[in-house]
Amino acid sequence: MKASSGKKSMDGVRKQKITLRINGIEHSLEVEPRLLLVHFLRDVLGLTGTHIGCDTSSCGACTVMFDNMAVKSCTVLAVQADGAELLTIEGLAQGARLHPLQEAFWECHGLQCGFCTPGMILSAYQLLMRNPKPSEPEIRHAIDGNLCRCTGYEHIVDSVQYAAKRMKRKDLRRR
Amino acid sequence: MPVSKSVGARVKRREDPKLIRGLGQYVDDINLPKTLHVAILRSPYAHARIEKLDTGAALRLSGVVAVCTGPELEDKIGTLPTTADNPTLKIPAHHVLAIGKVCFAGEGVAAVVAEDRYTARDALDLIQVEYEALPVVSDPEKALTPGSPVIHSEFTDNLAFSWKHEQGDLAKAFKQADKIVKQRLVHQRLAPIAIETRAVLARYLPEAKELTVWSSTQIPHILKTHLAQLLKLPENEVRVIAPDVGGGFGCKLNVYAEEALLGYLALTLNRPVKWIEERRENIQATIHGRGQVGEVEVAVRKDGTILGLRYKVIADIGAYHQLFTPAIPPFTGLMLSGCYKIPAMSIELSAAFTNKMSTDAYRGAGRPEAAYVIERIIDRVAQELKLDAVAVRRRNFPKASEFPFKTATGLAYDSGNYQLALGKALKLAGYEKLRREQRKLRSRGRYLGIGLSTYVEICAMGPGFWEYGKVQLEPSGKVTVFSGASPHGQGQQTSFAQIVSDELGVALDDITVVHGDTGQVARGMGTFGSRATAVGGIAVYHAAEQVREKAREIASHLLEVDADDVVFSDGRFSVKGVPKKALTIQQIARQAQETGDSSGKTAPGLAAEYQFEPSNFTFPFGTHICVVEIDPQTGNIAIKKYFAVDDCGKVINPLLVDGQLQGGIVQGLGQALYEGVVYDENGQLRNGSLLDYAVPKATNLPRLRLSRTETPSPVNPLGIKGIGEAGTIGSTPAIVNAVIDALAPFGVTHIDMPLTPQKIWRLCQGAKAAVAGGRR
Numbered sequence: 016m017k018a019s020s021g022k023k024s025m026d027g028v029r030k031q032k033i034t035l036r037i038n039g040i041e042h043s044l045e046v047e048p049r050l051l052l053v054h055f056l057r058d059v060l061g062l063t064g065t066h067i068g069c070d071t072s073s074c075g076a077c078t079v080m081f082d083n084m085a086v087k088s089c090t091v092l093a094v095q096a097d098g099a100e101l102l103t104i105e106g107l108a109q110g111a112r113l114h115p116l117q118e119a120f121w122e123c124h125g126l127q128c129g130f131c132t133p134g135m136i137l138s139a140y141q142l143l144m145r146n147p148k149p150s151e152p153e154i155r156h157a158i159d160g161n162l163c164r165c166t167g168y169e170h171i172v173d174s175v176q177y178a179a180k181r182m183k184r185k186d187l188r189r190r
Numbered sequence: 191m192p193v194s195k196s197v198g199a200r201v202k203r204r205e206d207p208k209l210i211r212g213l214g215q216y217v218d219d220i221n222l223p224k225t226l227h228v229a230i231l232r233s234p235y236a237h238a239r240i241e242k243l244d245t246g247a248a249l250r251l252s253g254v255v256a257v258c259t260g261p262e263l264e265d266k267i268g269t270l271p272t273t274a275d276n277p278t279l280k281i282p283a284h285h286v287l288a289i290g291k292v293c294f295a296g297e298g299v300a301a302v303v304a305e306d307r308y309t310a311r312d313a314l315d316l317i318q319v320e321y322e323a324l325p326v327v328s329d330p331e332k333a334l335t336p337g338s339p340v341i342h343s344e345f346t347d348n349l350a351f352s353w354k355h356e357q358g359d360l361a362k363a364f365k366q367a368d369k370i371v372k373q374r375l376v377h378q379r380l381a382p383i384a385i386e387t388r389a390v391l392a393r394y395l396p397e398a399k400e401l402t403v404w405s406s407t408q409i410p411h412i413l414k415t416h417l418a419q420l421l422k423l424p425e426n427e428v429r430v431i432a433p434d435v436g437g438g439f440g441c442k443l444n445v446y447a448e449e450a451l452l453g454y455l456a457l458t459l460n461r462p463v464k465w466i467e468e469r470r471e472n473i474q475a476t477i478h479g480r481g482q483v484g485e486v487e488v489a490v491r492k493d494g495t496i497l498g499l500r501y502k503v504i505a506d507i508g509a510y511h512q513l514f515t516p517a518i519p520p521f522t523g524l525m526l527s528g529c530y531k532i533p534a535m536s537i538e539l540s541a542a543f544t545n546k547m548s549t550d551a552y553r554g555a556g557r558p559e560a561a562y563v564i565e566r567i568i569d570r571v572a573q574e575l576k577l578d579a580v581a582v583r584r585r586n587f588p589k590a591s592e593f594p595f596k597t598a599t600g601l602a603y604d605s606g607n608y609q610l611a612l613g614k615a616l617k618l619a620g621y622e623k624l625r626r627e628q629r630k631l632r633s634r635g636r637y638l639g640i641g642l643s644t645y646v647e648i649c650a651m652g653p654g655f656w657e658y659g660k661v662q663l664e665p666s667g668k669v670t671v672f673s674g675a676s677p678h679g680q681g682q683q684t685s686f687a688q689i690v691s692d693e694l695g696v697a698l699d700d701i702t703v704v705h706g707d708t709g710q711v712a713r714g715m716g717t718f719g720s721r722a723t724a725v726g727g728i729a730v731y732h733a734a735e736q737v738r739e740k741a742r743e744i745a746s747h748l749l750e751v752d753a754d755d756v757v758f759s760d761g762r763f764s765v766k767g768v769p770k771k772a773l774t775i776q777q778i779a780r781q782a783q784e785t786g787d788s789s790g791k792t793a794p795g796l797a798a799e800y801q802f803e804p805s806n807f808t809f810p811f812g813t814h815i816c817v818v819e820i821d822p823q824t825g826n827i828a829i830k831k832y833f834a835v836d837d838c839g840k841v842i843n844p845l846l847v848d849g850q851l852q853g854g855i856v857q858g859l860g861q862a863l864y865e866g867v868v869y870d871e872n873g874q875l876r877n878g879s880l881l882d883y884a885v886p887k888a889t890n891l892p893r894l895r896l897s898r899t900e901t902p903s904p905v906n907p908l909g910i911k912g913i914g915e916a917g918t919i920g921s922t923p924a925i926v927n928a929v930i931d932a933l934a935p936f937g938v939t940h941i942d943m944p945l946t947p948q949k950i951w952r953l954c955q956g957a958k959a960a961v962a963g964g965r966r
Contacts, residue, residue: 016256016257016258016262016263016455016458017245017249017256017257017258017262018255018256019249019250019254019255019256019257047308049308050308054307057218057219058221058307061221062212063212063215063216063218063219063221064211064212064213064214065212066216066385066386066436067218067466068385068386068387068436068469069469069879069880070468070469070470070879071469071879071880071881073879073880073881074385074469074880076385103212104210104211104212105211105212105213107211107212108211113207113210113211117210117211120206120210121202121203121206121207121210122202124202124203124845124846124848124849126206126209126210127437127679127680127681127849127853128384128385128386128434128435128436128437128438128678128679129205129206129209129210129214129434129436129679130214130216130384130385130386130434130436130437131385131436132209132210133212136210152889154888155888155889155891156888156889158888159887159888159889161888162383162385162880162885162887163385163888164383164384164385164437164439164853164857164885165385165437165679165849165853166849166852166853167852167853167854167855167856167857167886167891167894167917168852168856168886168887168888168891169852169856169891169893169894170848170849170852171888172888
């Protein structure tokens with residue numbers, strides 16, 4: 016192994032300041048322009064509930080709510096989120112009180128390894144925001160961009176149906 | 191006996207509260223101060239000599255801490271291990287990073303260590319490698335033909351190993367046959383695609399002399415032993431932790447180059463190092479499953495009785511052996527009798543080195559291939575003899591009274607009732623009605639297909655593979671359970687607590703299950719081969735039983751009666767006939783902590799450990815029925831209905847069993863319809879991302895109708911068989927059989943997987959053209 020002679024400064028990279036609200040809390044930080052939003056959430060802010068499962072925005076593990084839209088945060092630059100309002104899995108429960116979608120995934124065994132779960136829940140969140148009483152095909156369509164290798168999706172569909180029955184308007188308030 | 195309250199109940203998972211809040215701790219979620227990030231340069235060539243390797247420019251990039259290559263590590267890290275008891279096995283040296291030559295596209299050539307992930311990736315582009323391309327061996331059949339280029343020059347050919355089994359008078363069987371039915375079958379390579387890719391974090395604490403490796407693995411204890419050997423460290427200085435693991439399916443049942451490499455880097459650099467596999471790397475350099483090409487031949491009487499079976503198969507090993515690579519294809523051979531009485535069998539397996547990633551255990555690991563062979567050929571027999579597929583199966587089943595049922599492959603199936611499961615599935619599906627509907631629709635030009643598979647599998651590994659469990663009553667009366675199983679989604683924090691709750695009469699909430707940390711759990715093997723509950727759960731059960739018996743002894747002393755006169759029920763030990771004279775197990779725990787039984791006969795503390803090794807494997811079975819409709823205009827396959835009746839012995843938690851089955855069935859469906867790792871003739875991976883490797887999505891899946899029969903296994907006291915892989919094993923042949931059945935009017939007898947619309951459309955168009963041509 017060869018060790019580097021070790022100059023450490025990241026010279027030549029101009030950082031950019033961004034200000035955004037995440038789970039109701041305002042953050043103002045300087046970031047490298049190329050930093051992906053998912054790495055900003057995970058590595059800079061320590062919000063590790065948002066996961067990374069691919070490098071082609073195919074798997075949906077990194078899904079977060081971005082100005083009330085479910086987006087794959089591996090395909091957004093942190094600088095693009097300047098001024099945005101974000102909701103991640105960590106912001107869904109109100110203290111000890113789980114969100115009805117979280118309750119539903121627990122109740123219906125909607126997760127096994129749990130790695131796809133945060134993204135899956137947020138895609139379902141967007142669906143129920145737009146369509147509070149979705150049909151089964153509508154649910155399946157809505158989570159089509161989120162891959163799960165454990166459950167075969169059946170219990171996830173059950174979970175979303177279970178949540179839809181119990182959701183109240185306040186559970187989908189704009190943040 | 192305590193009344194069973196918890197075992198058999200649909201208990202919600204205790205793993206879930208943190209996971210649904212995003213508070214799980216997968217490897218990449220662990221942030222240690224001053225962590226360095228590792229990126230690996232991988233070969234773009236499938237087979238090439240490394241002529242020149244210049245890492246200078248990468249090393250000069252600011253933020254890069256170190257760069258290493260294979261030759262520099264040769265005497266530092268051992269070669270990667272493999273396991274198999276086979277005298278024909280050839281083991282090429284498998285280095286952590288390539289030395290002198292690369293043997294598959296994706297093989298690691300150099301590693302960069304940098305202050306952050308982005309810099310590590312940037313530095314890869316600055317490494318200059320000159321390759322001299324060598325002839326590529328991509329096709330496993332061609333690999334074994336004379337004149338093929340030889341991948342590993344230390345050997346004379348590409349035969350990695352061979353395996354043979356023969357029993358019964360096969361020549362006679364084929365002579366007496368009314369018909370011989372043959373079929374060539376391809377089991378395409380699959381990528382396991384756990385949604386969490388592989389991930390390793392390593393830290394060395396020189397003062398404590400402790401190397402800790404966090405790895406997304408299914409086998410922390412086995413990995414610890416191998417890492418100590420690979421890094422030449424005393425084993426008690428290595429600790430492996432499998433934190434939350436985001437799916438395994440067999441692909442994390444291994445010892446990978448990166449695990450050893452990161453351990454070495456942590457030791458040398460004195461800072462924590464982290465490597466998170468990218469998805470592209472994951473499809474290139476994490477093991478693949480399946481990868482067999484075989485030809486099956488059966489001798490049958492005209493009533494459908496099978497007299498003999500011959501199978502010649504070539505297994506595509508890839509360039510090197512990973513941990514269980516050579517152990518997987520023989521499983522196919524062992525399970526080829528399926529759930530049928532076949533008096534004479536011959537299996538001939540040749541394994542070929544190819545310039546590709548290694549194959550190894552992927553959900554089912556050898557058994558899906560066996561089920562596919564036997565279930566496809568049974569359907570072919572029915573088709574050739576113009577018999578119903580159900581009738582042929584029934585004719586060859588052993589009776590329930592014939593168990594343990596000995597096969598011509600040398601196994602003894604523990605217990606089974608194949609007629610019962612089949613009957614229940616037929617009823618659930620309304621089989622006769624479906625057949626009537628099929629005839630009606632065909633007359634209108636619509637193509638419904640009904641496919642069955644009556645599978646049996648081998649699991650709960652097994653003799654030679656023990657598991658460890660420990661149950662400890664804390665002085666407070668809370669219970670800690672330690673298991674060497676290492677679940678990664680299967681939910682044993684719940685099911686093991688259920689077992690212990692019933693044995694000790696302690697509430698579920700008072701039980702904690704610890705696993706996945708060699709620093710906390712003394713011994714273990716891990717989670718694979720559908721063994722966690724049927725082997726690990728039994729170890730925990732026995733440990734709990736011993737704790738209870740020790741508590742009974744203490745109770746007898748404290749209550750001043752004979753141990754035989756102490757009655758245990760619902761967590762209370764009472765004097766026979768005097769129910770009020772009683773002590774709770776929590777009270778005894780407190781007493782035990784202080785003095786044992788105070789007579790000095792019993793040692794202090796209330797804990798027991800148990801190592802369970804079953805006397806035989808278990809053999810779960812079942813019947814799956816799939817109904818599809820094919821559109822000949824587009825080749826599209828619509829799955830209309832899916833029924834599954836599975837028998838995994840006694841069920842601890844039906845919710846978890848359903849989850850395992852659903853996930854397994856959909857994974858098997860992936861093989862049947864969508865998936866396949868494609869290498870071209872140059873050994874280039876053609877679908878190395880999730881954009882073009884197709885795993886099943888939520889749409890286009892039917893509701894699965896599940897049911898069960900329950901035939902307890904006699905090989906363990908709880909009668910458990912295991913359920914982790916059954917769905918995958920049962921579903922693939924049922925789906926393929928359904929599609930072939932739908933296409934029978936087109937004269938189709940077989941299509942190799944994946945059954946893509948393109949293949950089906952071509953066959954339908956070809957058949958139409960042939961019919962039209964014939965008319966003219």
